[in-house]
Amino acid sequence: MSQVGTRVGSAAETAQAVRLVDCDVHAQATEAMLAGYLSPGARRMLERYGRRTPRITEWYPRARHAGMRDDAWPAKPGHIWGSDPELTREQLLDEFDVDYAVLEVLSGQDCYDHPDFAAEWNSAVNEWQLDEWLSFDSRFRGTIAVAHEYPELAVAEIERRARDERFVAVLLPASAAEQLGNPKYWPIYEAATAFGRPMAFHTGGYVDHRGAGYPSFYLEYHVGNGIVMQSQLASMVAGGMFDAVPGLRVVLTECGVAWAAALRWSLDAAWELTREDHPRLQRKPSEYIDEHVWFTTQPIEEPDDPQHLVYAIEQARLGDRLLFATDYPHWDFDSPKQALPRALGAELRRAIMCENALALYGLPREREG
Amino acid sequence: MDAIDCDVHCAPASYDALFPYLSEYWRQYISEAGIRLNGLAHAYPRGVAAPAPSSYEALASGVLDGEAESRFVIMNCLTGFETHRNPYFAAAVASAINDWMREEMLARNDRVRASLVVSTASTDDAVAEIERVGDDPRFVQVLLPVRSDLPWGHKTNHPIFAAARDAGFQVGLHAWGRAGKAPTPSGFTTTYLEDYVGNQPIAQAQVLSFVSEGVFERFPDLRVVVSECGFAWLAPLLWRFDKDWKGVWREVPWLKRRPSEYVRDHFRFTTAPAHLPADPVALDHLLEMMDAPGLLAYASDYPHQHGDGLSLLLDRLSDADCRRVMCENAAALYGLGE
Numbered sequence: 001m002s003q004v005g006t007r008v009g010s011a012a013e014t015a016q017a018v019r020l021v022d023c024d025v026h027a028q029a030t031e032a033m034l035a036g037y038l039s040p041g042a043r044r045m046l047e048r049y050g051r052r053t054p055r056i057t058e059w060y061p062r063a064r065h066a067g068m069r070d071d072a073w074p075a076k077p078g079h080i081w082g083s084d085p086e087l088t089r090e091q092l093l094d095e096f097d098v099d100y101a102v103l104e105v106l107s108g109q110d111c112y113d114h115p116d117f118a119a120e121w122n123s124a125v126n127e128w129q130l131d132e133w134l135s136f137d138s139r140f141r142g143t144i145a146v147a148h149e150y151p152e153l154a155v156a157e158i159e160r161r162a163r164d165e166r167f168v169a170v171l172l173p174a175s176a177a178e179q180l181g182n183p184k185y186w187p188i189y190e191a192a193t194a195f196g197r198p199m200a201f202h203t204g205g206y207v208d209h210r211g212a213g214y215p216s217f218y219l220e221y222h223v224g225n226g227i228v229m230q231s232q233l234a235s236m237v238a239g240g241m242f243d244a245v246p247g248l249r250v251v252l253t254e255c256g257v258a259w260a261a262a263l264r265w266s267l268d269a270a271w272e273l274t275r276e277d278h279p280r281l282q283r284k285p286s287e288y289i290d291e292h293v294w295f296t297t298q299p300i301e302e303p304d305d306p307q308h309l310v311y312a313i314e315q316a317r318l319g320d321r322l323l324f325a326t327d328y329p330h331w332d333f334d335s336p337k338q339a340l341p342r343a344l345g346a347e348l349r350r351a352i353m354c355e356n357a358l359a360l361y362g363l364p365r366e367r368e369g
Numbered sequence: 370m371d372a373i374d375c376d377v378h379c380a381p382a383s384y385d386a387l388f389p390y391l392s393e394y395w396r397q398y399i400s401e402a403g404i405r406l407n408g409l410a411h412a413y414p415r416g417v418a419a420p421a422p423s424s425y426e427a428l429a430s431g432v433l434d435g436e437a438e439s440r441f442v443i444m445n446c447l448t449g450f451e452t453h454r455n456p457y458f459a460a461a462v463a464s465a466i467n468d469w470m471r472e473e474m475l476a477r478n479d480r481v482r483a484s485l486v487v488s489t490a491s492t493d494d495a496v497a498e499i500e501r502v503g504d505d506p507r508f509v510q511v512l513l514p515v516r517s518d519l520p521w522g523h524k525t526n527h528p529i530f531a532a533a534r535d536a537g538f539q540v541g542l543h544a545w546g547r548a549g550k551a552p553t554p555s556g557f558t559t560t561y562l563e564d565y566v567g568n569q570p571i572a573q574a575q576v577l578s579f580v581s582e583g584v585f586e587r588f589p590d591l592r593v594v595v596s597e598c599g600f601a602w603l604a605p606l607l608w609r610f611d612k613d614w615k616g617v618w619r620e621v622p623w624l625k626r627r628p629s630e631y632v633r634d635h636f637r638f639t640t641a642p643a644h645l646p647a648d649p650v651a652l653d654h655l656l657e658m659m660d661a662p663g664l665l666a667y668a669s670d671y672p673h674q675h676g677d678g679l680s681l682l683l684d685r686l687s688d689a690d691c692r693r694v695m696c697e698n699a700a701a702l703y704g705l706g707e
Binding site: 062063064174175176177178179180181209211212213214216217218219222223224226227228230231232234238239256259261262263265266267268269270271272274276277278299301302303308309311314315331332 | 414416417515516517518519520521522523524552553554555556557558559560561562563565566567569570571573574575577578581582599601602604605606608609610611612613614616617619620621642644645646651654655657658674675676678
């Protein structure tokens, strides 16, 4: 295994073309790992009262191994899935020749923390990313975790981290106290955009909004993640945030992709039928989506006929908007070698595996070998 | 062409119209509280929706006379979807609406059929209403709102499906309902646009629920007709549903087949709204992806307007498939016209 700092030769001599960018990789910190970054007061609160966030895994237990790849649980004491950069490097970066892996640390995404604690906790997530991951292997890229329910605090954290180009996006959950198109969150989007970062919205977060009530099973909940994102995208468009933050780029993460066409059609039709309901929307919803929205692939839909996936991508004009993702170390990991059907064609697959992400994140096209 | 119109709205103009079918207790409850029907203003705002027919004459002039070729129309009365949380009142209103529809509409023309409305606040009351009215062949299905406190497949609701089966009814799942809480799976909306489009993701969650809970293993003859929630979203949903089921099938061992197979056998979707691409190639691909001719059933959704999707759809179907969508699928569903 290669070690940082022991490589020989200059970058120019060993540079290799980037071919694979994984846009959704989970690093997960244990409470003990983050505690050391907290102030004494916050640390005592954590130790004595813990975090009161209900765990979604208790509501909807996952079929096996807590929903993670069984081989992704490290043997090292004190570690859990996603907490050991060495294992992730071995099982993901080296195994599949991943050039860049964008980390999405979901340890801080909830609505139950006091703002003081939420700010410290998310800052700790970012420090931990820097210390343990981004400094460990230059192929890891971070996303900025923020106290999303307290936009002023979130903006301060973005300002603190954005000078470091290894943070390539700002991370928010796909479900929050308010809909993500709500103006409450716009300051976060403005800050991310001002620093040239996309917003990554990752499946999960607050799960108590239930238009149809609570499902009984993880199967429903998990398929339902794609349904929640449809509703959020409608909110983003209808609420006017793409006019309010013109350069905003959003990455809808781990929510599927093939539903995008149907949503575009229904939003466009409804927009036309109800114009006076949303006078601020100057353009058709699909135009905003075309301009502002990207999708990560995993868990990409798998029709019996792979050609149907090609149709779905064409219908939603997603060819330059899809970003490959494995979702390591989750149980439904999509292998870079197998996940994209050949029906997609070599050029489209190359765009999805690499080109679209390089363009979106402004990552170097070559990296040290 | 023969047609069966699977979603025509009707609604009493006010509680006064229901008074003949309500007890003195409820008449007083309504009068003294000063409560009024609001015509589901959140769902059908006056700027975009005409009021639903409140009399047979309005139904006749709006639908029956104009669509002379329609062999049957199926009426959906959404008045009970207006939110109230008193389960006794919900049950009384549901019974009154059914009796009002029988007197005002069904007795007047044998081309008219209706969905039976039930309380959505109490399973017992829903079952009792199905048993009370279930021997009236002019009712063809039990009507449920797509927005619910619990997903409809939940075991709490299974007695409703047992009663529907015993009475020979299908289940109609119609847009809207329960406006008193966050109306989408992402939270509180700020525009009508979101509420309107929001019926579609919510309908998807209901599809997942019916299948995952094993409703169709338990009630193999039950069909669910989803109205006013679109259908273009179906194929991608099933691709992911099947994929996830392959991974976590242990959680739902009562499913004997892939989720998509239950959906194809047990769900039908009405054609309003048909929010479709104008590009005929994209539309052809969509119709192929979802096996549309077998799954769709025509609805005018009178008096509501959803754009010109229906004509786009029919233009791309063969004559035989047009007949299935316009008439035959619904005839098979409801046992009409045999």
